[in-house]
Amino acid sequence: MIKIGLLGCGTIGSGVVELISKNSSAAQQILIEKILVRNVEKHINSPYGLKITDKFEDILNSEVDIVVEVMGGIDPAYFYVKQSLLQGKHVVTANKDLIARYGKELQCIARDKGVRLLFEASVGGGIPIIKPLSESLAANNITEIWGIVNGTTNYILSQMYNWGKGFEEALREAQANGYAEANPAADVDGYDAARKLAILSSIAYHKNVNCESIHIEGIRGITSDDIQLAKYLGYTIKLLAVSRKYDDSIMAKVTPFMLKLTHPLAQVGNVYNAIIVKGDAVGDILFYGQGAGKFPTASAVLGDVIDIVKNSISTNRPDNVTPDDLPEANVDIREDECRFFIRISPVDRSAAMGEVVSCFGDCEFIFPNRVKLGKAIEEGQIIVITSRMKEQALTEAVDRLLESGKVNRILNIIRIGEDD
Numbered sequence: 001m002i003k004i005g006l007l008g009c010g011t012i013g014s015g016v017v018e019l020i021s022k023n024s025s026a027a028q029q030i031l032i033e034k035i036l037v038r039n040v041e042k043h044i045n046s047p048y049g050l051k052i053t054d055k056f057e058d059i060l061n062s063e064v065d066i067v068v069e070v071m072g073g074i075d076p077a078y079f080y081v082k083q084s085l086l087q088g089k090h091v092v093t094a095n096k097d098l099i100a101r102y103g104k105e106l107q108c109i110a111r112d113k114g115v116r117l118l119f120e121a122s123v124g125g126g127i128p129i130i131k132p133l134s135e136s137l138a139a140n141n142i143t144e145i146w147g148i149v150n151g152t153t154n155y156i157l158s159q160m161y162n163w164g165k166g167f168e169e170a171l172r173e174a175q176a177n178g179y180a181e182a183n184p185a186a187d188v189d190g191y192d193a194a195r196k197l198a199i200l201s202s203i204a205y206h207k208n209v210n211c212e213s214i215h216i217e218g219i220r221g222i223t224s225d226d227i228q229l230a231k232y233l234g235y236t237i238k239l240l241a242v243s244r245k246y247d248d249s250i251m252a253k254v255t256p257f258m259l260k261l262t263h264p265l266a267q268v269g270n271v272y273n274a275i276i277v278k279g280d281a282v283g284d285i286l287f288y289g290q291g292a293g294k295f296p297t298a299s300a301v302l303g304d305v306i307d308i309v310k311n312s313i314s315t316n317r318p319d320n321v322t323p324d325d326l327p328e329a330n331v332d333i334r335e336d337e338c339r340f341f342i343r344i345s346p347v348d349r350s351a352a353m354g355e356v357v358s359c360f361g362d363c364e365f366i367f368p369n370r371v372k373l374g375k376a377i378e379e380g381q382i383i384v385i386t387s388r389m390k391e392q393a394l395t396e397a398v399d400r401l402l403e404s405g406k407v408n409r410i411l412n413i414i415r416i417g418e419d420d
């Protein structure tokens, strides 16, 4: 029997408990020994009442083999996970904040102690992505990752696109459905997706991608005009986490993208996540599934637990080697290229259009047919799609345009994701 100490018994923790009792083959080998909660009173009448504690020492001092951390956040999860590893216990965690920030240090401790630290549930909820990246695709040179890795923002954008809802209304619905983080800023401002991108990119490119170095733009700036125009032009809008390997650097960004409806990620709706991985041998692989929620996440957590149960003797595994030697990635988006959709409020329309051409070069102006557009957009704005240009060139062109005095402001800039 393998004994589990569960840290946290909220949505995910109770999902893990229920799944163990539902899945008889797992239950035969796994015993929940202790459950750490904040408020013991709340759980006293549960079938696990006798196993509940509010003291972390009870977990460490019991005969627990695997500590399962599903409490989230950094404090006290970091301390608990570190102490568990130092005491020679395997750890399974669903905590992307923890792994994005302290993954390298914790993996080193795990390796030194000959135990395993698994975190499949930290990215993509129920989608198996960490193990495929680190093991099944290990023969590849991974060159790119494109992902919808935040269910909340995908839900909000889907509601805005499909039903014409406003941002605030869609966010409230996402919160009511339990998708959003306690503080929705982590979701809507792109930080949650950036942490997940840091985890995936570090594994894929064998370099430590620091979350702080990722270029992040959230979805608060996406307006009804952007949605209307995207529809009019045959695009949808998604918050994507994208990274790409260059010779000397890694490009990593989390930003809204316009995608043609034929793009493989365009039809990924609501709380679903999807990740495309490009490998030199395998080509493109698409992973798709529920990126959040009680049972999808519990599925990934318990999958890791079962992996340890089955492979607990061998510690010479991909998740246990070389984290010490993982060099820091040089993360830089300046050389990355794409087309940009730009909306501009001009001072004088024709003068501003001339200035746009002089700043951005070859570009396509959009003059939407008001009848086909369906819903009114702000009068007088200039809508333009640039040719492919580098991020740095875009920034310089925008600065020049603003300095020209011919525009009031840039209303929005959205990158266009090509399906190539």
Ligand code: HSE
Pocket (backbone or CB within 6 Å): 122, 125, 149, 150, 151, 152, 153, 179, 180, 181, 187, 192, 291, 292, 293
């Ligand atoms: N808030 C996260 C999301 C939960 O919306 O994707 C899963 O990590």
